[in-house]
Amino acid sequence: MDPVNDLAFLRGMTQSRTRRDAFRIAGFSAAALALAACGVQGKKAAPPKADAVKDFWAKQKQNNQVVFANWPEYMPEDKGPLEKFKAATGISYEYKEVINENAEFFGKADPVLRAGQPLGYDIVVMTNGVQLQHMIELGYAVPLDHAQLPNFNANAGQKYKERGYDPGNTYTVPYTSGITGIAYNTKYVKEDITSIQSLFDPKYKGRVGMMRDAQEIGNFGMYALGIDPEKSTQADWEKAGAKLKEQRDAGLVRKYYDQDYIDAVSKGDVYLTMAWSGDVFQRQLAGEPVKFVVPEEGGTIWTDNMLIPKGAANPVDALKLMDFLYQPEAAAELEEFIQYVTPVPKAGDILRAKVATLKGQEKKDLETLIGSPLIFPTEADYAKLRTYTKLTTAQEQVFNRIFQTVTQA
Amino acid sequence: MKGRLTPYVLAFPAWFWLAIFLVVPIAAMASVSTQTGNVIDGFVQTLSFSNYTDALGRYSNQLLRSLWYGGLATVVMIVIGYPVAYWIAFKGGNRKSMYLFLLLLPFFVSFVLRTISWGFLLADDGILLGTLKNWGLLPSGFHVLATTVAVVGGLTYNFLPFMILPIYVALERVDPRVVEAAQDLYASKTAAFRRVVLPLSLPGVFAGVLMTFVPATADPVNSQILGGTENTMIGNIIQTEYLVNNNYPTASALSFTLMAVLLVGIFIYARALGTENVLEAAATR
Amino acid sequence: MMTRSRFGDKLLHVYTWLIIVWLSSPIAVMILFGFNDKKSKSNTSWQGFTTKWYQQLFEIDGLTVALVNSLVIALVSTLVTVVIGTMLGLAVGRYRFRGKGLTNFLVFAAISTPELVMGASLLSLFVSSNVPRDSLTIIFAHVLFSLSFVTVTVRARVVTLDPSLEEAARDLGASPWGTFRQVTLPAIMPGVLAGAMLAFALSIDDYVVTSFVNGSTMTFPLWIVGSVKTGIPPQVNVMGTLIFGVGVLIAVGNAVASRRRRT
Numbered sequence: 039m040d041p042v043n044d045l046a047f048l049r050g051m052t053q054s055r056t057r058r059d060a061f062r063i064a065g066f067s068a069a070a071l072a073l074a075a076c077g078v079q080g081k082k083a084a085p086p087k088a089d090a091v092k093d094f095w096a097k098q099k100q101n102n103q104v105v106f107a108n109w110p111e112y113m114p115e116d117k118g119p120l121e122k123f124k125a126a127t128g129i130s131y132e133y134k135e136v137i138n139e140n141a142e143f144f145g146k147a148d149p150v151l152r153a154g155q156p157l158g159y160d161i162v163v164m165t166n167g168v169q170l171q172h173m174i175e176l177g178y179a180v181p182l183d184h185a186q187l188p189n190f191n192a193n194a195g196q197k198y199k200e201r202g203y204d205p206g207n208t209y210t211v212p213y214t215s216g217i218t219g220i221a222y223n224t225k226y227v228k229e230d231i232t233s234i235q236s237l238f239d240p241k242y243k244g245r246v247g248m249m250r251d252a253q254e255i256g257n258f259g260m261y262a263l264g265i266d267p268e269k270s271t272q273a274d275w276e277k278a279g280a281k282l283k284e285q286r287d288a289g290l291v292r293k294y295y296d297q298d299y300i301d302a303v304s305k306g307d308v309y310l311t312m313a314w315s316g317d318v319f320q321r322q323l324a325g326e327p328v329k330f331v332v333p334e335e336g337g338t339i340w341t342d343n344m345l346i347p348k349g350a351a352n353p354v355d356a357l358k359l360m361d362f363l364y365q366p367e368a369a370a371e372l373e374e375f376i377q378y379v380t381p382v383p384k385a386g387d388i389l390r391a392k393v394a395t396l397k398g399q400e401k402k403d404l405e406t407l408i409g410s411p412l413i414f415p416t417e418a419d420y421a422k423l424r425t426y427t428k429l430t431t432a433q434e435q436v437f438n439r440i441f442q443t444v445t446q447a
Numbered sequence: 448m449k450g451r452l453t454p455y456v457l458a459f460p461a462w463f464w465l466a467i468f469l470v471v472p473i474a475a476m477a478s479v480s481t482q483t484g485n486v487i488d489g490f491v492q493t494l495s496f497s498n499y500t501d502a503l504g505r506y507s508n509q510l511l512r513s514l515w516y517g518g519l520a521t522v523v524m525i526v527i528g529y530p531v532a533y534w535i536a537f538k539g540g541n542r543k544s545m546y547l548f549l550l551l552l553p554f555f556v557s558f559v560l561r562t563i564s565w566g567f568l569l570a571d572d573g574i575l576l577g578t579l580k581n582w583g584l585l586p587s588g589f590h591v592l593a594t595t596v597a598v599v600g601g602l603t604y605n606f607l608p609f610m611i612l613p614i615y616v617a618l619e620r621v622d623p624r625v626v627e628a629a630q631d632l633y634a635s636k637t638a639a640f641r642r643v644v645l646p647l648s649l650p651g652v653f654a655g656v657l658m659t660f661v662p663a664t665a666d667p668v669n670s671q672i673l674g675g676t677e678n679t680m681i682g683n684i685i686q687t688e689y690l691v692n693n694n695y696p697t698a699s700a701l702s703f704t705l706m707a708v709l710l711v712g713i714f715i716y717a718r719a720l721g722t723e724n725v726l727e728a729a730a731t732r
Numbered sequence: 733m734m735t736r737s738r739f740g741d742k743l744l745h746v747y748t749w750l751i752i753v754w755l756s757s758p759i760a761v762m763i764l765f766g767f768n769d770k771k772s773k774s775n776t777s778w779q780g781f782t783t784k785w786y787q788q789l790f791e792i793d794g795l796t797v798a799l800v801n802s803l804v805i806a807l808v809s810t811l812v813t814v815v816i817g818t819m820l821g822l823a824v825g826r827y828r829f830r831g832k833g834l835t836n837f838l839v840f841a842a843i844s845t846p847e848l849v850m851g852a853s854l855l856s857l858f859v860s861s862n863v864p865r866d867s868l869t870i871i872f873a874h875v876l877f878s879l880s881f882v883t884v885t886v887r888a889r890v891v892t893l894d895p896s897l898e899e900a901a902r903d904l905g906a907s908p909w910g911t912f913r914q915v916t917l918p919a920i921m922p923g924v925l926a927g928a929m930l931a932f933a934l935s936i937d938d939y940v941v942t943s944f945v946n947g948s949t950m951t952f953p954l955w956i957v958g959s960v961k962t963g964i965p966p967q968v969n970v971m972g973t974l975i976f977g978v979g980v981l982i983a984v985g986n987a988v989a990s991r992r993r994r995t
Contacts, residue, residue, distance in 0.1 A: 110794070136950065145690050145944070158947070159948075172486060286676050292593050293674070301566055304777070307593075317774075320772045325779070434692075435485070446684060446687060447508075453823075455829060460816040465879070468857070469838060469842055471857055472849070475857075531747070531748050531751050534741070541990040542987045548983045552759075555937070556762065557968075557972065560964075562758075563761075564762050604755070608933070612885060612926040612930060613885050613926070616889045617889065650887070653888070654885060657884055658884055665846050667848075682846060685849070699849065706841065706845065709844050713840065
């Protein structure tokens with residue numbers, strides 16, 4: 039990495055820009071036209087040098103405020119963990135539920151960050167996947183200072199420190215994880231589903247749900263063929279694509295779902311479907327006849343991650359908050375509300391201790407939560423889990439096209 | 448002198464708005480549609496019209512399907528909506544605006560809630576189909592969701608008020624006494640309707656078609672939520688190319704193609720029904 | 733002849749109500765699930781009756797703010813759109829002028845531009861000219877996509893009007909503004925009202941365009957879409973119910989008031 043790039047990298051992160059309030063129509067339209075005519079400049083960033091990162095963090099000061107952008111329903115309504123953070127550190131917070139979807143969030147953040155303007159958030163949460171990859175590759179994520187993350191280093195589960203998409207947690211730390219497996223409706227499916235082949239079983243013709251997302255469905259196509267997606271090649275993707283096309287053309291698949299698969303399976307519109315663990319867990323608590331299984335051939339673990347976007351005004355405060363959420367107490371409180379997989383195994387101990395203090399339905403629900411492999415997977419469960427296929431930008435176009443041909447006919 | 452300036456004064460605020468917020472984005476879209484590159488390395492203007500031919504080659508199925516669904520839904524909307532507009536305009540009395548308001552009220556509540564509710568109502572073993580199946584009126588494998596019927600039905604449902612309101616607006620102007628006189632004049636009611644009421648309502652129907660056919664054809668929501676494995680429409684493709692693949696040139700090229708096709712469609716319609724003459728004849732000054 | 737015609741009217745009356753009921757049927761489900769005593773986060777299966785969500789209506793801060801934002805944005809953008817859209821509708825419906833063809837094209841283009849493309853282009857526009865994204869930019873965008881709908885609806889009315897009425901008013905010495913207020917505006921009022929309702933519906937229910945230009949301002953649809961992932965809280969249903977309920981009250985009140993005036 040050359041020094042010029044290093045300088046640009048630092049400037050991008052440190053320079054504070056004031057928004058001009060004046061609404062200047064002329065410059066306004068002209069600028070956009072110029073932009074349109076010339077195309078969009080590439081901003082590929084090389085990995086930062088260790089001392090550049092060190093210098094950056096040495097210059098930052100705590101500002102006693104932090105803006106946290108997250109998905110809705112990802113924080114208890116009383117903001118308990120954040121209130122405790124405020125009490126412990128004196129840092130006041132602004133919490134914004136502004137992220138609805140990764141692709142859309144990236145689509146919206148990209149022009150802003152590309153123009154070198156701040157997003158206005160100090161922490162954002164994104165799922166590992168293409169868009170997070172783009173954020174990192176384009177230099178939109180500030181490298182983290184691990185010296186300031188003692189709780190993370192002490193309490194994060196091993197699996198959450200070794201993630202292919204961000205080795206060494208250079209840019210991100212996990213917020214919560216989930217598992218993609220198979221959900222089935224026990225009213226209609228009278229056998230125990232254990233294998234991914236059930237999704238390809240002709241007796242469920244027209245009653246199988248698959249996910250529309252290329253990474254999700256791609257992984258399942260590969261599991262069905264015994265391919266490990268983490269080590270897959272283009273030839274593997276093509277085989278998986280062919281397998282999935284066959285499944286579609288045989289009329290097995292009812293529909294390629296987004297988030298609406300869960301209603302479909304709990305009502306019996308589909309009998310079995312690809313599914314996310316937390317959704318199914320919530321339906322079980324509601325008493326609906328759905329069951330979740332990680333197929334023996336493999337399942338996918340995905341993670342929503344916290345990162346500090348370039349140009350963030352309060353990076354030190356952001357880092358402190360990230361680390362605070364890795365205290366087992368805070369993680370337990372979050373986990374009880376979010377009901378996906380927490381990256382902090384010790385949160386389980388806290389919750390187990392809490393069970394003893396509860397009574398009746400509350401006690402029963404919490405016991406279900408702790409006992410569920412969907413929330414605290416065992417080592418054997420983890421051994422079956424793979425992440426999304428890691429792709430370069432060029433590979434991504436190929437990969438997407440293979441699977442979109444299946445899902446978007 | 449003053450009179451001659453009037454249309455410009457009237458149009459100016461809207462022109463101003465369209466010039467800033469629409470012309471610039473459309474120009475940008477035109478430019479992007481011939482660029483090449485990717486989101487990481489950036490896009491450069493290469494005037495490559497192959498973006499258009501590639502996109503069309505790959506997605507012509509979805510484009511034709513969208514026109515078919517959009518057109519079908521529009522026809523269904525005219526058939527369902529015209530009688531409603533007719534009755535409100537001529538028989539609504541002083542409750543006309545109440546009826547219109549009630550027609551539109553469901554659309555003040557978020558589409559997500561409407562959609563989830565439809566999913567509940569139309570589930571395979573749900574409150575409607577389940578009951579009919581229990582009575583033996585439907586075979587057990589019957590379903591509405593994830594079919595072409597559901598997609599076209601969803602488009603019809605979601606855009607119907609945009610057909611009814613403009614037809615009403617045009618019909619309401621027709622004096623009921625003229626209709627009565629026509630009924631006396633012509634032998635049959637249908638003849639009176641065809642010769643008098645229908646021509647007067649044509650501008651309303653044209654407005655309705657413009658406001659339903661165009662957005663229904665481009666709609667990405669209904670096919671995604673209500674469709675099955677082979678109901679993908681062009682709106683979904685544009686969305687995927689843009690947001691998921693970050694392939695801005697292809698998404699722009701597809702948008703432009705869609706716009707051009709729709710423009711041609713509307714033009715043919717206006718010519719065929721003579722609506723253009725009606726609209727032009729009214730512009731007297 | 734007369735009886736058959738009355739019968740036909742009755743039939744159409746019933747038919748109109750059927751259409752209203754059909755359009756409102758999902759709303760009934762929404763209202764029902766606002767009373768659901770759900771145990772988990774998902775609110776999709778019936779688990780008993782409760783009114784507690786009405787008592788806890790404003791307990792989700794973000795949701796309340798989002799709803800208020802949506803209502804304010806819808807009202808303001810409807811007002812602006814109705815004014816400039818009606819003016820444009822009059823211009824293209826009544827006059828011949830230079831640039832009319834281009835104007836008609838732009839009106840068409842605003843309807844046919846895919847929402848996503850419109851949202852993304854507006855965002856680049858705002859970013860490149862350093863305009864901060866907030867409720868104001870949302871209003872700009874909403875006016876843009878509702879404008880054509882108002883224009884087209886008003887035009888459909890204007891072309892059915894007889895211009896000689898206005899000429900007569902002017903011949904009688906009315907000022908242009910007086911003519912407009914006393915002759916033209918009442919004559920096009922149904923079109924203006926219909927356009928206003930469409931603009932309001934378009935604004936309050938918009939997701940795609942808003943999601944690009946909102947900055948960190950949340951609206952009701954944005955909030956709901958975001959919460960789909962983890963379960964839409966019943967308060968959302970209750971708020972939908974209140975919007976619908978207030979609407980019905982306005983409609984009924986309007987009808988009653990006009991009956992009073994008549995008698």
